[in-house]
Amino acid sequence: MRFQSLQKTLIVMLGIGFIPCSSLLAQQAGEKQTTSVSPANDPDLQTRRHVTIATLGPQPLAADSKAEPQQIVERMIGHWRKELGQVLTDKPDLIVLPECCDRPSGLSEDKVREYYRVRGDQIQNALAEIAGKNHCYVVYSANKLQADSSWRNACVLLDRQGRVVGEYHKNHPTIGEIEDNIRPGREAKIFECDFGRVAFAICFDLNFDELRLQYARLRPDLIIFCSMYHGGMMQPYWAYSCRSHFVGAVSGLPCEIYNPLGEKIGHSTNYFDFAVTTVNLDCRLAHLDYNWDRLRRMKEKYGPAVIVTDPGFLGSVLISSRHPALTADQIVKEFEIELLDDYLNRARVRQKQEPLPKEEGDKP
Numbered sequence: 001m002r003f004q005s006l007q008k009t010l011i012v013m014l015g016i017g018f019i020p021c022s023s024l025l026a027q028q029a030g031e032k033q034t035t036s037v038s039p040a041n042d043p044d045l046q047t048r049r050h051v052t053i054a055t056l057g058p059q060p061l062a063a064d065s066k067a068e069p070q071q072i073v074e075r076m077i078g079h080w081r082k083e084l085g086q087v088l089t090d091k092p093d094l095i096v097l098p099e100c101c102d103r104p105s106g107l108s109e110d111k112v113r114e115y116y117r118v119r120g121d122q123i124q125n126a127l128a129e130i131a132g133k134n135h136c137y138v139v140y141s142a143n144k145l146q147a148d149s150s151w152r153n154a155c156v157l158l159d160r161q162g163r164v165v166g167e168y169h170k171n172h173p174t175i176g177e178i179e180d181n182i183r184p185g186r187e188a189k190i191f192e193c194d195f196g197r198v199a200f201a202i203c204f205d206l207n208f209d210e211l212r213l214q215y216a217r218l219r220p221d222l223i224i225f226c227s228m229y230h231g232g233m234m235q236p237y238w239a240y241s242c243r244s245h246f247v248g249a250v251s252g253l254p255c256e257i258y259n260p261l262g263e264k265i266g267h268s269t270n271y272f273d274f275a276v277t278t279v280n281l282d283c284r285l286a287h288l289d290y291n292w293d294r295l296r297r298m299k300e301k302y303g304p305a306v307i308v309t310d311p312g313f314l315g316s317v318l319i320s321s322r323h324p325a326l327t328a329d330q331i332v333k334e335f336e337i338e339l340l341d342d343y344l345n346r347a348r349v350r351q352k353q354e355p356l357p358k359e360e361g362d363k364p
Contacts, residue, residue: 049282051195054087054095055247055255056274062103069118076102077126085182088274094137098251099203099226101141128162135160141226155200166191168200172208188214190307196281199341203227206234221281238263261311261318285322285340286330294335
């Protein structure tokens with residue numbers, strides 16, 4: 001069996017003829033539907049694992065420095081209602097806004113703090129209303145005043161009813177933020193949504209292995225990155241390292257969505273500062289070693305109900321279930337496919353069993 005990539009089409013040759021599999025982005029579009037299954041299975045399986053994600057990255061709203069803070073708040077609410085209107089037509093499950101999304105440009109630091117105090121929760125409440133009316137999750141990123149009079153650079157996750165699921169505080173603020181009384185968060189939190197488990201990173205966080213390694217152990221289904229800094233190669237690296245889908249909302253820069261292979265599967269453009277992509281979170285990474293025959297037998301049985309995505313050169317593939325009644329975990333278990341981390345851990349054990357070789361010059 002071998003895998004070939006041709007433009008955006010993956011052709012899987014499995015010794016039983018060529019089976020065309022559309023690119024992951026094309027496969028997932030339009031698949032958000034519930035298929036009838038036996039009573040023993042979850043009737044919402046298809047709907048829950050296919051998640052439509054919208055990410056927005058417009059430039060910050062410019063404010064008149066002579067305007068009253070409440071006027072700026074009202075303009076900001078109108079700005080975000082207009083921006084969200086561009087993606088609500090696609091009926092997303094999740095909308096992600098960039099870091100400090102309601103911080104206007106053109107104001108002095110003192111004016112910004114005065115605006116924040118007047119703003120309070122007004123913008124969060126307006127977004128909560130949008131979330132409830134459109135039955136979607138919304139991620140609101142903002143500097144928030146705490147009870148101890150300190151500030152946090154925060155992401156607030158609002159659920160489909162507009163209620164607060166939880167709040168993540170930036171673990172690694174910049175030196176400038178700390179000097180401006182933005183205190184670091186101390187937790188790598190995982191939040192439960194009806195479609196899966198999500199984690200957060202904000203801007204400068206992406207540079208720190210301490211946070212990434214915590215998420216690599218916790219294994220969220222999706223990492224949400226709100227930022228003013230793009231991060232470049234760090235975005236796909238985090239996706240692959242944490243075995244998670246990854247969505248970035250970056251103000252004024254490309255907003256991108258990656259699968260757990262680190263492949264870009266959705267992005268904004270120079271014409272549109274937003275992107276909407278449907279992803280399949282029911283997937284697992286496996287190495288090709290020792291799995292060739294198992295993957296072939298899996299495809300022979302399930303055909304297009306299971307997708308094998310190969311990026312080339314990596315040695316790892318992404319197994320995604322499109323089966324109406326079986327999850328990727330169930331299919332992997334059926335064929336005893338060894339997952340990537342299980343294989344790497346087995347290799348570590350085997351390596352430790354070998355005696356250390358004698359180095360040249362060692363005494364007998």
